Amino acid sequence: MTERYVGRNVYKVDAQDKVMGKAKYPDDIYFDNMLYLKIKRATHPHAHLRRIDISKAVKLPGVVKIITADDIPQVKNFGLIIKDQPVLVGIGQKMRYMGDALAIVIAETKEIASKAVRLIEVEVEELEVISDPLRAMEKDAPLIHKDGNILATHYLEKGDIKKGFAEANVIVENEYRTTFLDQVPLQVEAGVGIYDEESGFIKLWVASQWLHDTQADVAQSLGFPKEKIRIIQPVIGGAFGKKEDISVHIHLALAAIATKRPVKLTYTREESMIAQSKRHPFIIRVKTGATKEGYLTAWQAEVIGDTGAYASSGPAVVHKGMYHCTGPYNVDNVKGVAYTVYTNNTYAGAMRGFGTTQMAFAYESQMDILAHKLGIDPAQFRLQNAYNIGSSTPNGQILTHSVGVKETIKKAAEIAGWKGGLR
Amino acid sequence: MKKQGRGIATIMFGFGYGEGFPDHAIASAEIEEGGKILIRTAAADVGQGVLTIITQIAAEVLKVKPEAIRIIPGDTHLTKNSGSSSATRQTFFTGNAVKEASEGLLSNIYHYASIEFRSNHVELGIKDGYIFRNDNPKNKLSYWELAERVKERGDSLKAEASFFPRTDIPDPKTGQGKKVYVAYTFVTQVIEVEVDTDTGIVEVLNVYTAADIGKAINPKNVEGQIEGGTVQGIGMALMEEQVIKEGITLNPDLTSYLIPTSMDTPHFATLLVENEDSEGPFGAKGIGEPATIATTPAIANAIYDAIGVRIYHLPITPEKILKALKEENKRGNKEGF
Structure with missing residues (x-):
C-alpha cells in the first residue's frame, strides 16, 4: 500500500509561524499590569542559612514584595522522582548548590528586581563542599541529604561473569570519564503566571516537556487540587531534557497568589546554567573479554553518576546507562553496578540519551580497542557480535522484532566506502 | 602536521520509559466546525516535530490533506496526558494513540455514513474528506456535513484512544526482565x-x-x-x-x-x-x-x-x-x- 502523507517530507506544521516571528515563546507573553520576578540564589554551595535580611531590598522603590521561606510554611518540596528540592531554603535549612532559591523578589521592572536581589543580605554557616562523587561516597563524608550521599544503587547480573572472563583470550580494562554538559536550548527557562482569586485557579504559561506531570508536581508542592493548576504550553524553544524539571513554575505561582497580578520570570543564561539540570558526569570502569576469534564473552561495568545536589531524573538516568553497558552486542556474561551520588554540584537530570550517551563512549571505545588488539577490522568486529532477532540485552530481554543493527553497520560502511571486507 | x-x-x-513504568499516551480526534479535524494531545513539540508527525498520521488514516488537521495547543485542561517529550517516545506512543483515535473516528464515519446512505460498509468509498456510495460517487457527503447529521441524531463524530504497552520492572538484584523497554x-x-x-x-x-x-x-x-x-x-x-x-x-x-x-x-x-x-x-x-x-x-x-x-x-x-x-x-x- 502506498501512503500519501506518511513517509513523505510534509512541511513542518510549525515552521511558518517560527520563521515569520509569529510563534509565541514564553518570554513573548505580556499582560497589562505585569510584575517581574528575580530569584535570590544560594551564596555558598553547602551551608546552613542563618539569617536573611530583606529590609533594604524591600524599601527599594518599585519593589512590590519579597517572599522568603517564612512566608510559605505550607509549601512542600518538589522533584521529578524524589521530592527532595526546596522551593525556598528557610532559616536553619541547608543550601546544597549554588542554584538553590532563597527569596523571590517581585518588582515593577526586571531591573528593579535585579537590583533588589543584590540588596538582600545573607549569613550562612559554611559546611564542607563536596564536589567529587568519590569523596561523597567515603564513609566520613558529611551528608548532603539525611539518608546518605548514595541516592541509589542498581545491579545487573546475567550469566556467569567469572566463566566469561575465563573463556576470554583478550581482556581490556579501562576507566572513562564524562563531564557536566548543559543542554543549551536556545530558550532559557521562562514563564508567566496568573492567579484568579474568584475561581482559585492558577494559570501558568511555561514550556514543559510533560505538562500533566509538571502540573501534578506544582499542585502537590502548593497543596492545591490538581485541577486548579492549569498549564498552557507556549511554543517551546528547545529542551533536550532541560525542560523536564520544575524551574520557574512554583515561584511564579507563589508570586501571582501574593500579588494578585500577572507575573513573569525569565532566567538569564548564567542562571539557567547554574540552577537548572545538567548531563550527569559518569565515571565508568569497564572490563571486557573476547575470544581470539573476536567474540565477546564477558562485560563488567561499574558506573558512578554525579547527580549533584538533587535527585531530578538521576535515579533513572544512571542505571539506564548501565543497562546499555554492552551496546548492541551479544554478551552472555554481564555484571554491573551503578551508583547515583549526591554532591554539591548543580543537579544533573535528563539530557538527550539519558545516561546511555555517556555509556556509549565507554562501550564503543572498548570495542575499538579490542578490535585493534585482536587485529580484526573494527566494523567487522562489531558486525560479528551485533544483535539478531533472538538476541538478549544486558537486561536479559529477548529481542523479538525490529533488530536492524547489522544492517546499520553494513549500510554505514557502504556509504562511507569503508574498506574492511565485511562478511 | x-x-x-x-x-x-x-x-x-x-526507548520509552520502560522498566514497568505506566508509560502511556492519550489522544482524541473529532470533526470540528470550520472544515477541520481536531486532534487533542498534550505531546510537547520541543522542535523535534511531533506535531508534524501526528498531522501526517491523522491525515493518512482519515484520508484528508494535512491542512485539514488542527492540533490543539498543549493545555492541561483541554488535553489528557500524553506523557513526556523525552525517552524518544512521542512518535511511538502518541503516534500510536493518534493513529488509533483516527481509526476510531474513521470507523464512526463509516458507521454513520452507512446509515445515511442506507448501505453496508463495503459499498462506501472515501476520498479527501468525502464519503459516498461507490455506485454513485457524485452523491457525496463531506465529513463535516455528516457530523451535522450525526449531531441531529444527538451524537457526535469523535474518538479517543490510548497506547499503553506493558513493560516489566527489572529484578532489583540482577536487572533482569522479560520486556524492560x-x-x-x-x-x-x-x-x-x-x-x-x-x-x-x-x-x-x-x-x-x-x-x-x-x-x-x-x-x-x-x-x-x-x-x-x-x-x-x-x-x-x-x-x-x-x-x-x-x-x-x-x-x-x-x-x-x-x-x-x-x-x-x-x-x-x-x-x-x-x-x-x-x-x-x-x-x-x-x-x-x-x-x-x-x-x-x-x-x-x-x-x-x-x-x-x-x-x-x-x-x-x-x-x-x-x-x-x-x-x-x-x-x-x-x-x-
Whole structure:
C-alpha cells in the first residue's frame, strides 16, 4: 500500500509561524499590569542559612514584595522522582548548590528586581563542599541529604561473569570519564503566571516537556487540587531534557497568589546554567573479554553518576546507562553496578540519551580497542557480535522484532566506502 | 602536521520509559466546525516535530490533506496526558494513540455514513474528506456535513484512544526482565576527522549515518534529528564542559562554554534502514536520542585512527591531544593504555 502523507517530507506544521516571528515563546507573553520576578540564589554551595535580611531590598522603590521561606510554611518540596528540592531554603535549612532559591523578589521592572536581589543580605554557616562523587561516597563524608550521599544503587547480573572472563583470550580494562554538559536550548527557562482569586485557579504559561506531570508536581508542592493548576504550553524553544524539571513554575505561582497580578520570570543564561539540570558526569570502569576469534564473552561495568545536589531524573538516568553497558552486542556474561551520588554540584537530570550517551563512549571505545588488539577490522568486529532477532540485552530481554543493527553497520560502511571486507 | 582518521560507532537505545513504568499516551480526534479535524494531545513539540508527525498520521488514516488537521495547543485542561517529550517516545506512543483515535473516528464515519446512505460498509468509498456510495460517487457527503447529521441524531463524530504497552520492572538484584523497554533503535556512524598535531585541533569532516528507525514518518525530519544530534555529539566529544569547581560553575556563559557553530558542522550522508517491523505507527521507532549517541565514540575512535592516541576523559580538547601526543612520543607507538 502506498501512503500519501506518511513517509513523505510534509512541511513542518510549525515552521511558518517560527520563521515569520509569529510563534509565541514564553518570554513573548505580556499582560497589562505585569510584575517581574528575580530569584535570590544560594551564596555558598553547602551551608546552613542563618539569617536573611530583606529590609533594604524591600524599601527599594518599585519593589512590590519579597517572599522568603517564612512566608510559605505550607509549601512542600518538589522533584521529578524524589521530592527532595526546596522551593525556598528557610532559616536553619541547608543550601546544597549554588542554584538553590532563597527569596523571590517581585518588582515593577526586571531591573528593579535585579537590583533588589543584590540588596538582600545573607549569613550562612559554611559546611564542607563536596564536589567529587568519590569523596561523597567515603564513609566520613558529611551528608548532603539525611539518608546518605548514595541516592541509589542498581545491579545487573546475567550469566556467569567469572566463566566469561575465563573463556576470554583478550581482556581490556579501562576507566572513562564524562563531564557536566548543559543542554543549551536556545530558550532559557521562562514563564508567566496568573492567579484568579474568584475561581482559585492558577494559570501558568511555561514550556514543559510533560505538562500533566509538571502540573501534578506544582499542585502537590502548593497543596492545591490538581485541577486548579492549569498549564498552557507556549511554543517551546528547545529542551533536550532541560525542560523536564520544575524551574520557574512554583515561584511564579507563589508570586501571582501574593500579588494578585500577572507575573513573569525569565532566567538569564548564567542562571539557567547554574540552577537548572545538567548531563550527569559518569565515571565508568569497564572490563571486557573476547575470544581470539573476536567474540565477546564477558562485560563488567561499574558506573558512578554525579547527580549533584538533587535527585531530578538521576535515579533513572544512571542505571539506564548501565543497562546499555554492552551496546548492541551479544554478551552472555554481564555484571554491573551503578551508583547515583549526591554532591554539591548543580543537579544533573535528563539530557538527550539519558545516561546511555555517556555509556556509549565507554562501550564503543572498548570495542575499538579490542578490535585493534585482536587485529580484526573494527566494523567487522562489531558486525560479528551485533544483535539478531533472538538476541538478549544486558537486561536479559529477548529481542523479538525490529533488530536492524547489522544492517546499520553494513549500510554505514557502504556509504562511507569503508574498506574492511565485511562478511 | 594534519592527519586524517576514520572511526566507527554502533549504538542501541531502549526507548520509552520502560522498566514497568505506566508509560502511556492519550489522544482524541473529532470533526470540528470550520472544515477541520481536531486532534487533542498534550505531546510537547520541543522542535523535534511531533506535531508534524501526528498531522501526517491523522491525515493518512482519515484520508484528508494535512491542512485539514488542527492540533490543539498543549493545555492541561483541554488535553489528557500524553506523557513526556523525552525517552524518544512521542512518535511511538502518541503516534500510536493518534493513529488509533483516527481509526476510531474513521470507523464512526463509516458507521454513520452507512446509515445515511442506507448501505453496508463495503459499498462506501472515501476520498479527501468525502464519503459516498461507490455506485454513485457524485452523491457525496463531506465529513463535516455528516457530523451535522450525526449531531441531529444527538451524537457526535469523535474518538479517543490510548497506547499503553506493558513493560516489566527489572529484578532489583540482577536487572533482569522479560520486556524492560518497548523496543530499541540502532544507529551506526562512520566519522572522518582531521587532527592538527601541532595545535591539537580536531575538525570533523564527514559523517555517514545509517539508522534503523523502523519507518520514517517524515524522512527529512529524521535526517534533521540526526544532523542536530550529531552536532550536539560533536560538542560533547570535542569542546563542551561545564566546569564546576568546589560547587562553583566557572564558565556559566556561552563565551566560555563552547558549543558547535555552523562552522563546525560537517558534511552529512544519511541512510535510513526501514524494515517497518516495529510496533510503532506504520512500523516507526523513535530517533530523538539515538541521533546523538554514536557521535562522541565515533569521533574518539577516528582521532585514535588519525594519531594513534586515545583520550579517556571527555571532552577531547586540543590540550589533551597535545599532552597525549607528547606522552606517546616518549613511550613509543603503542595503544594508549
